[in-house]
Amino acid sequence: xxxxxxxxxxxxxxxxxxxxxxxxxxxxxxxxxxxxxxxxxxxxxxxxxxxxxxxxxxxxxxxxxxxxxxxxxxxxxxxxxxxxxxxxxxxxxxxxxxxxxxxxxxxxxxxxxxxxxxxxxxxxxxxxxxxxxxxxxxxx
Amino acid sequence: xxxxxxxxxxxxxxxxxxxxxxxxxxxxxxxxxxxxxxxxxxxxxxxxxxxxxxxxxxxxxxxxxxxxxxxxxxxxxxxxxxxxxxxxxxxxxxxxxxxxxxxxxxxxxxxxxxxxxxxxxxxxxxxxxxxxxxxxxxxxxxxxxxxxxxxxxxxxxxxxxxxxxxxxxxxxxxxxxxxxxxxxxxxxxxxxxxxxxxxxxxxxxxxxxxxxxxxxxxxxxxxxxxxxxxxxxxxxxxxxxxxxxxxxxxxxxxxxxxxxxxxxxxxxxxxxxxxxxxxxxxxxxxxxxxxxxxxxxxxxxxxxxxxxxxxxxxxxxxxxxxxxxxxxxxxxxxxxxxxxxxxxxxxxxxxxxxxxxxxxxxxxxxxxxxxxxxxxxxxxxxxxxxxxxxxxxxxxxxxxxxxxxxxxxxxxxxxxxxxxxxxxxxxxxxxxxxxxxxxxxxxxxxxxxxxxxxxxxxxxxxxxxxxxxxxxxxxxxxxxxxxxxxxxxxxxxxxxxxxxxxxxxxxxxxxxxxxxxxxxxxxxxxxxxxxxxxxxxxxxxxxxxxxxxxxxxxxxxxxxxxxxxxxxxxxxxxxxxxxxxxxxxxxxxxxxxxxxxxxxxxxxxxxxxxxxxxxxxxxxxxxxxxxxxxxxxxxxxxxxxxxxxxxxxxxxxxxxxxxxxxxxxxxxxxxxxxxxx
Numbered sequence: 001x002x003x004x005x006x007x008x009x010x011x012x013x014x015x016x017x018x019x020x021x022x023x024x025x026x027x028x029x030x031x032x033x034x035x036x037x038x039x040x041x042x043x044x045x046x047x048x049x050x051x052x053x054x055x056x057x058x059x060x061x062x063x064x065x066x067x068x069x070x071x072x073x074x075x076x077x078x079x080x081x082x083x084x085x086x087x088x089x090x091x092x093x094x095x096x097x098x099x100x101x102x103x104x105x106x107x108x109x110x111x112x113x114x115x116x117x118x119x120x121x122x123x124x125x126x127x128x129x130x131x132x133x134x135x136x137x138x139x140x
Numbered sequence: 141x142x143x144x145x146x147x148x149x150x151x152x153x154x155x156x157x158x159x160x161x162x163x164x165x166x167x168x169x170x171x172x173x174x175x176x177x178x179x180x181x182x183x184x185x186x187x188x189x190x191x192x193x194x195x196x197x198x199x200x201x202x203x204x205x206x207x208x209x210x211x212x213x214x215x216x217x218x219x220x221x222x223x224x225x226x227x228x229x230x231x232x233x234x235x236x237x238x239x240x241x242x243x244x245x246x247x248x249x250x251x252x253x254x255x256x257x258x259x260x261x262x263x264x265x266x267x268x269x270x271x272x273x274x275x276x277x278x279x280x281x282x283x284x285x286x287x288x289x290x291x292x293x294x295x296x297x298x299x300x301x302x303x304x305x306x307x308x309x310x311x312x313x314x315x316x317x318x319x320x321x322x323x324x325x326x327x328x329x330x331x332x333x334x335x336x337x338x339x340x341x342x343x344x345x346x347x348x349x350x351x352x353x354x355x356x357x358x359x360x361x362x363x364x365x366x367x368x369x370x371x372x373x374x375x376x377x378x379x380x381x382x383x384x385x386x387x388x389x390x391x392x393x394x395x396x397x398x399x400x401x402x403x404x405x406x407x408x409x410x411x412x413x414x415x416x417x418x419x420x421x422x423x424x425x426x427x428x429x430x431x432x433x434x435x436x437x438x439x440x441x442x443x444x445x446x447x448x449x450x451x452x453x454x455x456x457x458x459x460x461x462x463x464x465x466x467x468x469x470x471x472x473x474x475x476x477x478x479x480x481x482x483x484x485x486x487x488x489x490x491x492x493x494x495x496x497x498x499x500x501x502x503x504x505x506x507x508x509x510x511x512x513x514x515x516x517x518x519x520x521x522x523x524x525x526x527x528x529x530x531x532x533x534x535x536x537x538x539x540x541x542x543x544x545x546x547x548x549x550x551x552x553x554x555x556x557x558x559x560x561x562x563x564x565x566x567x568x569x570x571x572x573x574x575x576x577x578x579x580x581x582x583x584x585x586x587x588x589x590x591x592x593x594x595x596x597x598x599x600x601x602x603x604x605x606x607x608x609x610x611x612x613x614x615x616x617x618x619x620x621x622x623x624x625x626x627x628x629x630x631x632x633x634x635x636x637x638x639x640x641x642x643x644x645x646x647x648x649x650x651x652x653x654x655x656x657x658x659x660x661x662x663x664x665x666x667x668x669x670x671x672x673x674x675x676x677x678x679x680x681x682x683x684x685x686x687x688x689x690x691x692x693x694x695x696x697x698x699x700x701x702x703x704x705x706x707x708x709x710x711x712x713x714x715x716x717x718x719x720x721x722x723x724x725x726x727x728x729x730x731x732x733x734x735x736x737x738x739x740x741x742x743x744x745x746x747x748x749x750x751x752x753x754x755x756x757x758x759x760x761x762x763x764x765x766x767x768x769x770x771x772x773x774x775x776x777x778x779x780x781x782x783x784x785x786x787x788x789x790x791x792x793x794x795x796x797x798x799x800x801x802x803x804x805x806x807x808x809x810x811x812x813x814x815x816x817x
Contacts, residue, residue: 030550037545
């Protein structure tokens with residue numbers, strides 16, 4: 001991953017443009033979420049990069065190595081590019097993720113409801129055996 | 141000591157009363173007599189005013205037993221005047237004379253001045269603000285702060301040395317409310333000798349000057365240029381506001397705060413003082429000799445390490461540090477690298493104390509505290525001296541890592557050399573609520589934990605985390621278990637406290653006992669108590685029937701923490717759901733009752749198509765039905781604003797996780813270490 005400055009993106013919600021640089025408290029040039037740099041959770045259930053992380057990225061015993069594991073590095077890489085990683089998008093308990101998804105939905109960027117997409121084979125099985133669109137089946 | 145008996149004799153008119161209390165008119169001459177006086181230095185103090193035109197100042201002369209002891213011009217607004225004299229024992233006649241009187245239409249009396257009270261102050265009486273002071277309630281609308289006295293351009297205090305000690309310093313707590321004007325210069329004199337001169341800044345601050353005294357002194361204060369009436373909107377000539385004046389003796393082992401500090405505040409995590417751009421403490425010579433470091437927690441508002449602080453000892457630089465956002469522990473060396481004290485006196489006697497000065501390169505900008513125009517730099521908790529090399533080394537390592545971590549984040553680095561600033565830990569895997577709370581993912585988590593379910597995690601484990609522990613600013617317990625049940629809770633918290641870590645624990649409140657309370661009080665701890673209910677009925681639907689035992693223990697915790705710096709901070713967690721949303725106002729009332737530091741609004745974890753369904757307390761809890769939609773959440777936030785105002789309980793909204801606080805509200809918001817734990 002090349003080291004590069006973090007770009008400001010549309011999903012980094014900041015309102016400090018009018019603040020003189022010397023009075024800027026320093027929040028305006030930070031990534032969407034700082035947790036994977038600043039936080040680390042060594043828990044019985046496993047290692048998490050943040051308090052809303054899901055699923056675990058390593059067992060508890062791997063606490064020394066998981067800090068720079070490929071998975072956590074990938075999360076940092078996406079965030080440094082102003083995006084949410086696939087891991088973050090799976091962590092639906094996170095208010096940041098919820099806000100980003102809601103903003104995308106409001107902007108018409110995505111019409112998918114928050115949740116994991118059902119695999120194509122499951123949709124096909126459903127149609128064959130139940131004759132119902134997946135949208136309805138999901139509600140049952 | 142009983143006050144001498146004062147009798148109004150000839151020359152006084154009958155007592156009258158107005159909205160400020162009783163008073164008497166005196167004519168051209170009036171007499172008072174005092175009985176039962178002890179011999180010695182005495183001071184007569186009177187509160188007087190008049191109804192002549194504003195520019196007329198009748199002159200009052202005072203004679204004690206026929207001897208002239210002084211004269212003063214009396215202004216129309218009520219203020220204190222005083223005369224000092226040596227008196228013999230026994231009875232005494234005091235005569236007051238005016239150079240003019242006036243008559244008003246419809247009143248044939250020749251009126252001089254109005255006198256509200258007269259005191260005779262002896263050597264055994266408490267020292268006072270003597271003459272040249274306006275009374276606190278003299279004029280409605282006076283721009284005076286609570287408990288402050290306005291002085292005129294000249295005033296006198298009578299000050300005693302502290303009990304059983306010689307006074308070494310004069311400590312004045314003074315200020316003024318005018319931010320965009322020239323600051324007044326205050327000159328202090330004792331017996332006609334100038335002892336100090338200083339500029340008085342807006343806001344209430346302490347000013348400390350060396351001043352030795354082993355007996356009562358008469359301190360004269362003078363402000364050459366009182367504030368203009370056009371500025372104050374007050375016809376009186378106002379000097380400065382004084383909250384307190386005292387002679388103090390510095391303790392041998394303590395730092396003495398001098399200039400640049402505002403008063404102590406207790407609403408934040410640590411008791412702290414706001415520091416202005418520059419501030420000083422005095423360190424006694426004996427303490428300097430035995431200490432290697434000065435240390436304390438400080439809070440910078442800047443998140444980019446751009447605020448820096450220079451620390452000097454008697455003008456020589458000790459260190460320049462990048463200040464880190466939030467509360468962080470700093471340790472500054474007082475000695476050079478060869479371990480000799482930086483300030484020794486090889487020649488001549490040592491000074492009694494030395495000045496340590498803190499200077500900031502930039503302030504907390506005024507735009508972030510528009511309702512308080514004082515000059516703010518950083519918040520500083522209690523400063524202390526120590527000689528613990530290991531603690532100092534830890535602090536240095538910690539700050540190096542924090543800066544590196546920030547630089548790595550800013551540069552978008554993914555493989556880090558640095559370590560995290562917040563370390564999530566898992567202290568205890570067992571819980572005292574069985575069956576678990578209705579929304580708890582207990583069984584899933586215990587399955588995930590597998591062999592680690594009952595693993596021991598204590599202070600030894602934390603030490604084994606090495607740089608992950610040493611670099612952490614905050615330790616957040618995220619157990620699926622009740623941490624207050626940990627058999628080594630006290631040892632763990634003490635270890636973390638000694639290591640200058642800030643700790644966060646979430647508890648269900650049912651494990652609060654005298655023992656766990658004892659383990660927590662005085663520790664740098666945020667305690668989140670999750671009740672989610674304001675009555676036993678709702679509580680029974682979420683947890684169990686043990687509601688009645690919880691609140692008395694919360695009251696006990698609150699009582700005990702008041703004796704120990706108001707720590708831990710108590711954050712009462714409320715997860716709004718369908719089952720409890722009618723309890724919201726009651727929860728605010730509960731927070732008020734136990735004097736919680738904030739109500740924490742925490743979202744119920746979003747689970748896709750959760751199948752959790754539990755019937756308890758006569759209620760069927762269906763997880764997916766309990767989640768509130770955005771409109772319902774918005775209504776909860778609106779009600780929280782109303783109740784927060786109504787009950788005076790701050791709200792910390794964890795739905796806003798990851799958002800930057802509105803800078804204009806920043807100073808007033810409850811500060812959460814983490815948005816969720």
